[in-house]
Amino acid sequence: MYNFSYRNPVKLIFGKDTIPELRKEVPSKKHILMTYGSGSIKKNGVYNQVQEALNSFQLFEFGGIEPNPQYRTCMKAVEVVHQHNIDFILSVGGGSVLDASKFIAAAAEFDGEPWDILSKSVPVKKALPVGAVLTLPATGSEMNINSVISRKETGEKLAFASPLNYPVFSICDPTTTLSLPERQTANGVVDAFVHVMEQYLTFPVNAPLQDRWAESILLTLVEQGPKVLQNPHDYDSRANIMFSATMALNGLIGLGVPQDWATHQIGHELTALHGIDHARTLSIILPAVMKHQREAKKQKLIQYGKRVWDIDESDENKAVELAIEKTKSFFKRMGVPICLKDVNLTPDDCRQAAVQLGKRNARLGEHANITSKKVDEIIGLAA
Amino acid sequence: MYNFSYRNPVKLIFGKDTIPELRKEVPSKKHILMTYGSGSIKKNGVYNQVQEALNSFQLFEFGGIEPNPQYRTCMKAVEVVHQHNIDFILSVGGGSVLDASKFIAAAAEFDGEPWDILSKSVPVKKALPVGAVLTLPATGSEMNINSVISRKETGEKLAFASPLNYPVFSICDPTTTLSLPERQTANGVVDAFVHVMEQYLTFPVNAPLQDRWAESILLTLVEQGPKVLQNPHDYDSRANIMFSATMALNGLIGLGVPQDWATHQIGHELTALHGIDHARTLSIILPAVMKHQREAKKQKLIQYGKRVWDIDESDENKAVELAIEKTKSFFKRMGVPICLKDVNLTPDDCRQAAVQLGKRNARLGEHANITSKKVDEIIGLAA
Numbered sequence: 001m002y003n004f005s006y007r008n009p010v011k012l013i014f015g016k017d018t019i020p021e022l023r024k025e026v027p028s029k030k031h032i033l034m035t036y037g038s039g040s041i042k043k044n045g046v047y048n049q050v051q052e053a054l055n056s057f058q059l060f061e062f063g064g065i066e067p068n069p070q071y072r073t074c075m076k077a078v079e080v081v082h083q084h085n086i087d088f089i090l091s092v093g094g095g096s097v098l099d100a101s102k103f104i105a106a107a108a109e110f111d112g113e114p115w116d117i118l119s120k121s122v123p124v125k126k127a128l129p130v131g132a133v134l135t136l137p138a139t140g141s142e143m144n145i146n147s148v149i150s151r152k153e154t155g156e157k158l159a160f161a162s163p164l165n166y167p168v169f170s171i172c173d174p175t176t177t178l179s180l181p182e183r184q185t186a187n188g189v190v191d192a193f194v195h196v197m198e199q200y201l202t203f204p205v206n207a208p209l210q211d212r213w214a215e216s217i218l219l220t221l222v223e224q225g226p227k228v229l230q231n232p233h234d235y236d237s238r239a240n241i242m243f244s245a246t247m248a249l250n251g252l253i254g255l256g257v258p259q260d261w262a263t264h265q266i267g268h269e270l271t272a273l274h275g276i277d278h279a280r281t282l283s284i285i286l287p288a289v290m291k292h293q294r295e296a297k298k299q300k301l302i303q304y305g306k307r308v309w310d311i312d313e314s315d316e317n318k319a320v321e322l323a324i325e326k327t328k329s330f331f332k333r334m335g336v337p338i339c340l341k342d343v344n345l346t347p348d349d350c351r352q353a354a355v356q357l358g359k360r361n362a363r364l365g366e367h368a369n370i371t372s373k374k375v376d377e378i379i380g381l382a383a
Numbered sequence: 384m385y386n387f388s389y390r391n392p393v394k395l396i397f398g399k400d401t402i403p404e405l406r407k408e409v410p411s412k413k414h415i416l417m418t419y420g421s422g423s424i425k426k427n428g429v430y431n432q433v434q435e436a437l438n439s440f441q442l443f444e445f446g447g448i449e450p451n452p453q454y455r456t457c458m459k460a461v462e463v464v465h466q467h468n469i470d471f472i473l474s475v476g477g478g479s480v481l482d483a484s485k486f487i488a489a490a491a492e493f494d495g496e497p498w499d500i501l502s503k504s505v506p507v508k509k510a511l512p513v514g515a516v517l518t519l520p521a522t523g524s525e526m527n528i529n530s531v532i533s534r535k536e537t538g539e540k541l542a543f544a545s546p547l548n549y550p551v552f553s554i555c556d557p558t559t560t561l562s563l564p565e566r567q568t569a570n571g572v573v574d575a576f577v578h579v580m581e582q583y584l585t586f587p588v589n590a591p592l593q594d595r596w597a598e599s600i601l602l603t604l605v606e607q608g609p610k611v612l613q614n615p616h617d618y619d620s621r622a623n624i625m626f627s628a629t630m631a632l633n634g635l636i637g638l639g640v641p642q643d644w645a646t647h648q649i650g651h652e653l654t655a656l657h658g659i660d661h662a663r664t665l666s667i668i669l670p671a672v673m674k675h676q677r678e679a680k681k682q683k684l685i686q687y688g689k690r691v692w693d694i695d696e697s698d699e700n701k702a703v704e705l706a707i708e709k710t711k712s713f714f715k716r717m718g719v720p721i722c723l724k725d726v727n728l729t730p731d732d733c734r735q736a737a738v739q740l741g742k743r744n745a746r747l748g749e750h751a752n753i754t755s756k757k758v759d760e761i762i763g764l765a766a
Contacts, residue, residue: 001622003398007552008391014639015386169390206619209603209627216595223591236589239384243639244592252635256397256626 001207001256008251010143011169014243016235018173019046019133022053022090025169026131030088033081034061035101037093044179046135050092060084065093068271068278069100071115071151074107081108081128091132091167094184095139095191098132102147102165105130118149118158127164135176137242138188138279140195140249142170150272155356157272172246174239182229185241186334187279189225192245193218193330194282198261199254201290201300202366207257214253215307220244222308226333262364263289266375269353276343283336284343288382290324292374296367340382347380354379384590384639391634393526394552397626399618401556402429402516405436405473408552409514413471416464417444418484420476427562429518433475443467448476451533451540451654451661452483454498457490464491464511474515474550477567478522478574481515485530485548488513501532501541510547518559520625521571521662523578523632525553533655538739540655555629557622565612568624569717570662572608575628576601576713577665581644582637584673584683585749590640597636598690603627605691609716645747646672649758652736659726666719667726671765673707675757679750723765730763737762 013021026032034050041047051059062077080086081104091101107114109126116122134142141147145165150157177185200214221244228237247253266289267281276284294301298320305311305323313319328338337343340350357364358372370378396404409415417433424430434442445460463469464487474484490497492509499505517525524530528548533540560568583597604627611620630636649672650664659667677684681703688694688706696702711721720726723733740747741755753761 001398001619001626003401005394005396005404007394011388011390013388015384018386021388206623207626208606208623209599209630212599212602213596216592216599219595220592236384240589240591243384243590247592 001205001210002258004256006251006255008143008166010166010250012143012246013169013171015239016173016175018171019049020053021171022050022131022133025171026054026057026090027088028057030058031084031086032057032059032088032090033077033084033086034059034090034092035065035077035097035104036061036063037065037067037097039063041092041135044135044176046092046133046176050090050133060086065097065100067096068150068157068275069096069103071118071149074100074103074149075114077104078108078114087128089128089130091130092135094134094136095141098130098134098141098167099139099147099149101130101132102127102141103149103160106160106162106164115151117160119156121160124160124162124164127162129168130165132167132170133176134170134172134242136180136184136188137172137177137245138191140192140246142167142172143246143250146249148268155272157268159268172242174235174242177238177242178233178235180232182232182335183277185228185232186225186336187277188245189221189228189241190283190331190334190336191279192241192248193221194263194279194286195248196253197286198264199257199259201297201304202258202260203297204299204303205257210253210255210257211303215304217244217248217253218304218308222330225330229334258366260366262370262378265357265362265364266353266378269356270350272356273350273352274343274345280336280343283331283338284340284382285378287324287328287338288378290327291381292378293365294320340379347383350379351376384588384593385641387639389634389638391526391549393549393633395526395629396552396554398622399556399558401554402432403436404554405433405514405516408554409437409440409473410471411440413441414467414469415440415442415471415473416460416467416469417442417473417475418448418460418480418487419444419446420448420450420480422446424475424518427518427559429475429516429559433473433516443469448480448483450479451531452479452486454501454532454534457483457486457532458497460487461491461497470511472511472513474513475518477517477519478524481513481517481524481550482522482530482532484513484515485510485524486532486543489543489545489547498534500543502539504543507543507545507547510545512551513548515550515553516559517553517555517625519563519567519571520555520560520628521574523575523629525550525555526629526633529632531651538655540651542651555625557618557625560621560625561616561618563615565615565718566660568611568615569608569719570660571628572604572611572624573666573714573717573719574662575624575631576604577646577662577669578631579636580669581647582640582642584680584687585641585643586680587682587686588640593636593638593640594686598687600627600631600636601687601691605713608713612717641749643749645753645761648740648745648747649736649761652739653733655739656733656735657726657728663719663726666714666721667723667765668761670707670711670721671761673710674764675761676748677703723762730766733762734759
């Protein structure tokens with residue numbers, strides 16, 4: 001196991017009917033900006049629950065944050081922050097709203113051009129506090145420091161992370177997810193699944209507990225994912241998925257182990273290029289990464305196949321092949337694409353992703369040896 | 384899954400040669416009281432490492448904290464705190480030193496008789512900050528709010544927990560554990576194992592990830608425990624055990640699930656009565672609790688047997704029996720006692736434990752239905 005340092009101060013409030021807890025968690029006397037997305041929270045009652053919980057607070061609002069939140073939108077919110085002396089941001093929605101809120105919180109306090117936080121990795125020194133009501137389990141943003149922001153004009157989708165990004169609290173009420181459309185539900189499960197894979201499917205460093213914890217989340221998603229598609233109103237499955245998605249990316253399973261993230265970095269480019277849903281870029285790219293990196297990842301691929309998919313095959317190459325196939329059939333069962341053809345694209349349509357990563361001199365993967373040329377090969381394998 | 388709320392702000396610094404990090408973590412300008420135990424840290428070099436890391440700090444010290452730390456000892460430390468205007472406590476040692484340090488930190492700021500914190504559950508409103516260098520993986524105290532203090536004069540061993548008890552940071556360097564005597568090593572593994580069982584071996588509430596995480600820790604301890612007894616200088620095993628022990632009792636696997644703790648409560652009484660090592664009271668009592676509660680715990684006992692011990696037995700009663708037997712043989716392999724006879728005691732010698740719990744009207748277990756009469760039966764089963 002590698003050395004590590006870990007501190008995660010997020011207060012996670014989890015369960016049925018927990019939104020009224022807002023009243024205790026949001027500091028009174030603050031000017032609160034409630035951020036949200038396309039308005040689904042108005043249909044499912046969450047908007048009203050939040051308004052009711054905070055009816056004695058100074059509450060402003062900023063809606064319309066899109067999936068893959070745009071820099072331009074965030075900067076409009078920053079104006080609202082300054083206009084109303086906002087000093088607390090309450091994100092109500094999924095990972096996109098929360099990622100945007102984290103960026104707004106940092107940008108509002110930033111000296112200079114906030115895009116530099118993303119494009120030049122200029123460190124964030126100050127940020128407004130953010131609290132969250134999560135309505136879509138997927139990104140893990142509710143218990144981590146990550147945020148990913150897009151810029152349509154330049155075709156960029158970039159991430160930043162700062163310890164100042166930890167939400168002060170995150171309220172996860174699985175009942176808010178009961179009405180999620182099938183596509184978003186499936187995307188969320190797949191997103192969480194791939195978050196685990198990025199921290200698990202690398203090479204062994206004798207960290208058996210981290211391995212088993214990662215496999216535990218994978219097994220739970222594999223078991224609960226199809227269940228919830230069949231029975232979307234099953235509270236228990238919704239709760240188990242929501243809990244799994246949070247635990248998939250709050251840092252725990254990644255403690256002291258190597259991490260990959262090649263699939264995510266290539267996926268971000270595909271979203272920037274073609275607007276494919278984030279999770280769907282992952283389900284397209286992960287199998288190709290597994291194939292391309294089959295030698296470097298062999299030991300972990302075999303362990304994964306055995307423990308998650310019960311593969312009992314002594315021929316190592318066949319075991320690896322089966323593990324990749326099982327992953328693809330799980331993605332299929334969740335109704336997400338597993339190759340570019342499934343979204344009517346060819347590798348040629350996506351080569352620009354490799355070019356973009358090349359421009360940033362990206363060297364991806366746990367060995368930092370996946371160059372843009374190899375990204376091109378991976379995209380070829382995703383045909 | 385039940386609703387839950389979780390916030391764990393401890394900064395966990397884990398790995399080889401991490402003690403020098405103290406310099407960055409301990410607030411400068413503080414009057415620091417370094418607390419420690421019987422002096423083993425002077426033999427294994429940890430004392431010197433701490434002194435060196437903090438050579439420019441105002442460092443006072445208080446040694447001699449015993450296993451099952453005594454109230455009287457803690458109160459002597461409180462005097463030192465007041466005498467030197469101590470405003471930061473640095474615990475260097477195992478769980479006993481850390482439990483004592485947490486109590487000292489609370490008692491020093493307490494209005495009134497500090498024993499009331501333990502005996503009357505008077506809430507702690509203020510406490511000095513505590514940091515930790517952990518040298519013995521076992522109790523999980525390094526990442527939780529628990530503390531257990533004993534009082535020889537009255538034969539009491541009582542616990543308290545306050546959010547103010549979270550260490551500010553905990554440095555866990557597995558190299559400090561390489562020289563641990565076999566007995567302490569084994570005790571630590573067994574203590575962590577039973578911590579998991581207390582949060583896992585109850586009844587199912589459809590929380591598959593929590594279950595799998597608990598089983599992951601059990602599997603890792605079962606695998607790494609005997610390994611480290613065979614090869615005490617194996618850094619990797621020591622690291623895996625240290626990591627497992629912290630994760631066993633930092634709250635995570637207990638989120639949203641019922642918890643038992645009967646074994647611990649009975650065990651505390653046995654330590655108070657007969658001075659048996661804490662972990663050894665657990666290895667004596669747990670099999671008896673499993674037997675006594677076999678019906679109430681049946682589903683979980685079967686799942687545990689299957690997933691942790693690979694028991695493939697369709698007869699439910701036999702499966703339960705085997706699960707209990709496997710647990711006992713693991714404890715035996717770790718060299719700890721599995722019944723009272725192993726420590727030269729009879730149930731009659733221990734009946735006072737039930738009386739003591741009866742006096743406090745204790746109702747133990749996940750159903751809060753284990754009365755002192757049942758405790759007596761359990762002690763009988765532990766013969």
